[in-house]
């Protein structure tokens with residue numbers, strides 16, 4: 001059956017500074033979801049990118065005495081290198097300074113203006129430059145931004161306004177009749193309360209700086225950076241230049257974002273789309289924050305962890321695994337070096353690494369490296385095969401709703417059970433007795449078959465390790481062509497394959513590293 005195409009996005013990050021592990025967190029989740037959908041047979045559009053305009057970037061560039069574009073070019077380059085190191089499989093990387101995006105922003109601004117939903121008026125109010133957000137008097141807390149706590153500035157300019165208020169009731173009705181649109185439910189309730197408090201028209205142009213996309217019919221104005229940024233999601237889907245692609249992928253299946261920008265994605269963005277008579281994305285998921293010592297990790301607080309250094313030290317798969325396993329998607333989670341090392345040692349070196357090592361080692365020693373056809377079967381073998389197939393079903397169920405954490409847990413429960421299966425069946429004892437070699441062949445076959453299936457299941461999380469296990473099992477078929485269908489139904493592994501010598505996939509990290517960090 002032809003699967004539905006799948007369109008997933010991350011926020012487009014500000015190239016005001018290099019990215020930290022918080023950004024890598026969002027992008028890794030989106031990557032795991034995109035890889036899973038490809039494995040399940042869907043055509044996928046996975047988009048990430050950079051949000052390059054606005055006052056904050058212009059100021060940063062000025063501080064360094066360089067043109068804004070030169071400033072962002074360098075940082076965007078570091079984004080792309082990071083995604084490569086982390087094995088992010090995005091299909092497109094959008095930069096808001098690209099011509100394709102410039103054209104779309106101007107076209108939609110004009111369209112909404114022509115329709116009468118954008119109008120000119122005087123603006124006087126508060127602005128938080130780090131968040132690029134306008135605030136009303138009643139929202140400002142003692143001269144500070146209610147989101148980030150930094151001082152706001154007064155801005156007075158003639159601006160264009162977007163008639164958000166006109167769409168308030170329609171948006172409310174949409175959220176109420178689509179319970180899954182904003183997730184998790186805590187964010188949904190927050191947004192419902194926000195809208196019920198009354199939506200004001202939004203200021204969508206600025207005149208006090210020029211690093212932005214000019215308003216097409218009044219070029220001393222540049223388009224407000226959030227109006228510009230949100231539009232990236234339709235630019236990359238081909239809104240203006242590829243009707244066929246747009247029909248295939250729009251509306252997006254999921255905008256994955258951090259919880260602090262759910263408001264922009266679930267209020268401003270749907271209203272822009274309503275004004276354009278376009279469909280609203282199926283889901284906005286606001287995940288929690290990575291916390292360091294009780295505080296949100298952020299560039300301005302200076303408590304950030306550099307993902308590049310971590311990848312160099314531990315490898316991309318260990319970092320990806322940790323981010324996906326340790327933190328529950330909707331909740332905040334602590335990042336600590338100690339927790340990372342504990343996960344690597346317990347889950348990767350011990351559970352997964354040992355299972356692979358023991359299996360290959362025994363096939364090598366007892367059967368000359370050949371995976372022989374299964375012989376005598378006992379109840380314990382049926383149980384293992386049943387568990388493997390149930391795991392695949394559970395895994396799909398969880399991955400389909402992006403409960404990556406739960407999907408990982410079921411795979412690791414299987415890994416644990418399979419290690420126990422080795423202890424219970426004691427292949428070393430079977431090997432000693434000629435009469436039991438048929439049993440031995442069954443046990444070793446079952447281990448190899450289970451590992452083959454595990455290799456596929458873990459690939460969305462660990463795209464280096466999955467294929468490594470595949471190759472060590474002696475499978476020469478193109479791993480990229482493998483789909484979930486190949487692991488449904490027990491016993492698809494052919495007998496007669498020659499496995500490699502075991503190579504450690506995750507060496508244990510010695511405790512002294514943790515001690516040194518403490």
Ligand code: ME8
Pocket residue numbers: 010011012013014015022023025026051229230256257258259260261288289290291296297298
């Ligand atoms: O907001 N924990 O860009 P940005 C988890 N350009 N995730 C974190 C995080 C943390 N401590 N810190 C950052 C912008 N993130 C806009 C987006 S989209 C049309 C425009 C992640 O560079 C998380 O996804 O400030 C958060 O929403 C995003 O980075 C903010 O990135």
